Amino acid sequence: MSTLRTTLLELANRFLETLPNSVQEIDWGQTLCARWVHDRANMGHLRILHPRLDQTFEGLIGVDKQARQFKANLELFLKGLPANATLLWGARGTGKSSMVRAALTAFHDRGLRIIEVEKSHLGDLPAIVENVRSERFQFLIYCDDLTFEDGERGYSGLKTVLDGTLEEFGTNILVVCTSNRRHLVSEPMRDNQNATVVDGEIHQGDAIEERVSLADRFGLWLSFYPFPQDTYIAIVKHWYTELGRDLDLPEFTEQMAVEANRFAIGRGGRGGRVARQFVIDQMAKQLLANST
Structure with a gap:
């Protein structure tokens, strides 16, 4: 009996998996x-x-x-x-x-x-x-x-x-x-x-x-198009300000700009996404330095 029950439960579960998921009713006044x-x-x-x-x-x-x-x-x-x-x-x-x-x-x-x-x-x-x-x-x-x-x-x-x-x-x-x-x-x-x-x-x-x-x-x-270097650095500075609001980050320096360019070369191009990734990387390093 237990074997039959197990088999029936497995069949029931397989059947349930074929059923559609519950569909959400969308109120577009609240949903963007x-x-x-x-x-x-x-x-x-x-x-x-x-x-x-x-x-x-x-x-x-x-x-x-x-x-x-x-x-x-x-x-x-x-x-x-x-x-x-x-x-x-x-x-x-x-x-x-x-x-x-x-x-x-x-x-x-x-x-x-x-x-x-x-x-x-x-x-x-x-x-x-x-x-x-x-x-x-x-x-x-x-x-x-x-x-x-x-x-x-x-x-x-x-x-x-x-x-x-x-x-x-x-x-x-x-x-x-x-x-x-x-x-x-x-x-x-x-x-x-x-x-x-x-x-x-x-x-x-x-x-x-x-x-x-x-x-x-x-x-x-x-x-x-890929950004020229000056535009890329401007984007880096933007994210450095935006993402670092709640952190005690040091002032952005020319050396950071050099590191940002080196980071972009390693990623294969200058772009907003790469700029943001560089800033997050700098934030992580700063937090690590502050914790030691």
């Missing part, structure tokens, strides 16, 4: 951000996130032009006017994701909300939109670090979403993506070799045309 997830039964639903509103546009250094363009487009969106789907592309750690977080900090009190979507779930966009179509808030559908490898065909669905389909979704949905690739898709050498010359004009191969057509669906491109 959610992520589209799939449960164990592969059913999609929104999961509430609790973002920190600590990133501001003022705290973004070296990307003033990009911030102005991004905010201008968001102003149209928040007013219910046509706004461009936005692609923030460029070097890692240069402020792309931080700019989206800054938008939530700046505009959540005007009704801006964010729904994070992974690349693998972009095909669920119609269901996501249906969840919020009747809400009185403005939603950024946000996909971070979006790239497609050679041969990966998932971007065909994204093209459809960014085309006329979104026009049917209403004015409270805007797609925003970040990527380290301008065209979102890898560019193998063979694609460039397939270009032809006809009547003195270069005609790119079909693969290149398809990639460009995907990026063309985004009406606003914002480019982010």
Whole structure:
């Protein structure tokens, strides 16, 4: 009997594991951000996130032009006017994701909300939109670090979403993506070799045309480049002040600037993320020194 009971319990547990997780009811008046997830039964639903509103546009250094363009487009969106789907592309750690977080900090009190979507779930966009179509808030559908490898065909669905389909979704949905690739898709050498010359004009191969057509669906491109040394040091000083408010840190010195540059070389590039990591490293060393 005990063996039978154990077997039945195991079967019951396996059955329970196939059931969808409980879905949270979302009050968008209280919720600023959610992520589209799939449960164990592969059913999609929104999961509430609790973002920190600590990133501001003022705290973004070296990307003033990009911030102005991004905010201008968001102003149209928040007013219910046509706004461009936005692609923030460029070097890692240069402020792309931080700019989206800054938008939530700046505009959540005007009704801006964010729904994070992974690349693998972009095909669920119609269901996501249906969840919020009747809400009185403005939603950024946000996909971070979006790239497609050679041969990966998932971007065909994204093209459809960014085309006329979104026009049917209403004015409270805007797609925003970040990527380290301008065209979102890898560019193998063979694609460039397939270009032809006809009547003195270069005609790119079909693969290149398809990639460009995907990026063309985004009406606003914002480019982010590696920071020059002086901008990088300015970012380091910013984080040194911000993160060290509650610590008795020594004054920032030229030697620290040298160490910050050495730290960046070790990380393979200068960026806001690297600057912050350097400051945290310095804070840890200072705490360690104070404890001995």
